[in-house]
Amino acid sequence: MSPSPAGTSSTTRPMATARGRWGRWATLALASLALLPGTAPAPAAAQAPPAAAPAPAAGAAPVVLVTGSNRGIGLEFVRQYAQKGWTVIATARDPANAPELQALAARHRNVSLETLDVADSAQVAALAAKYRGRPVDVLLHNAGWLGERDKQSLENLDYATFEEVLRVNTFAPLEISRAFMENVLASSQKKIVVITSGLSSQANTRRGGGLYFYRISKAGVNMAMRTLAAETRDKGLKVGILAPGMVETRLLRASGYPAAGIPPQQSVAGVIRNIENLTQDAEIVLWDGSKVPW
C-alpha cells in the first residue's frame, strides 16, 4: 500500500527518518526559517552571505527542479517541461534504477538526473551546494508518500508511519525551499510549488475518513507554504499550492479510491498552466483551475 518500490515497507524505506529526528523537527523548522534572507540574524557560523547567483543569460531556458520524478505525476512533469524546452533537474531517490526517467534523459539533453531522497537532510544540503549560484525558476515539490492505509486508521495509529509521512510531505518541502531559496530568488520566475491534495482541505472532510496522516501532512504543508509566501512576499516569490486531482498513479491505487483517475498527462498539463498563471495569493488551486476551499 506504499508508493515505495514494490515490496518496500515503511520500515525498510530508504529514508533518513528516525524517531529521534521528530523531536528536532520544530527546532529545525524554526532554524530554517530564521535563516531565510531578510529575517532573523543567522548564527555566527552561518553569517557569510551565500554567493549571489548570476542573473540568467538573456534568452536562457527557464529551469525547473522536480522532486520524486521517477514515476507518476513527477515523471510526467519532467516529460512535459522537457518538451517545452525547459532545463529540467529531475531528482529521484534512485535515478539509476528509474528506466522511464533514464529514457527521458536520453531523449532530451535538457534533462539532468540527480539523486535526492527528500527525507535526507544531508542529500538536500549536498544538492543545494552543487547548484549554488544557479537560478531555479520553478522549485516543484512533487515527491509524496501516502503511508500505508492500515497504519493510519482509528484502529491502528502507527506513530512511526506518522513521522515518515510528515517528514516527506510536510517538512521536506520546507527544508528544500530553504536550501534553494537563493536559487529561486535569483531566477526570472521565482516560483515555489507544492503538490498538495484535495484531502488537505478542512472544508472537504464532511464525508469519508481514514488516511489521517496523509491528510494532516498535506494540510500542514499548505500552511508551511502559506507562511513562506507571507514571509517572502516582498522578495517577489510566488508560492503555488496546487492539487493535481485524482490521478491514475500508484499512490491513487494505494489510497483505496474506487474509481479510475484522470491520466497524469491531463493533470500535469493543467497544473503547469496553473504554474504559469501563478500569483502571490497562495490559494489551493486544482489542476482544472478551480479553487479548493481551505
Ligand SMILES: NC(=O)c1ccc[n+]([C@@H]2O[C@H](COP(=O)([O-])OP(=O)(O)OC[C@H]3O[C@@H](n4cnc5c(N)ncnc54)[C@H](OP(=O)(O)O)[C@@H]3O)[C@@H](O)[C@H]2O)c1
Ligand atoms: N495521484 C493522485 O491522485 C494524487 C492526488 C493528490 C495529490 N497527489 C500528490 O501528487 C504527488 C505525486 O504523487 P503520485 O500520484 O505521482 O504518486 P506516486 O506515483 O506514488 O509517486 C510518488 C513519488 O514520490 C517519490 N517519493 C516518495 N518518497 C520520497 C522521498 N523520501 N524522496 C524522494 N522521493 C520520494 C516516489 O519515489 P520512489 O519511487 O522512490 O518511492 C515517487 O517518485 C504527491 O505529492 C502526492 O501526494 C497525488
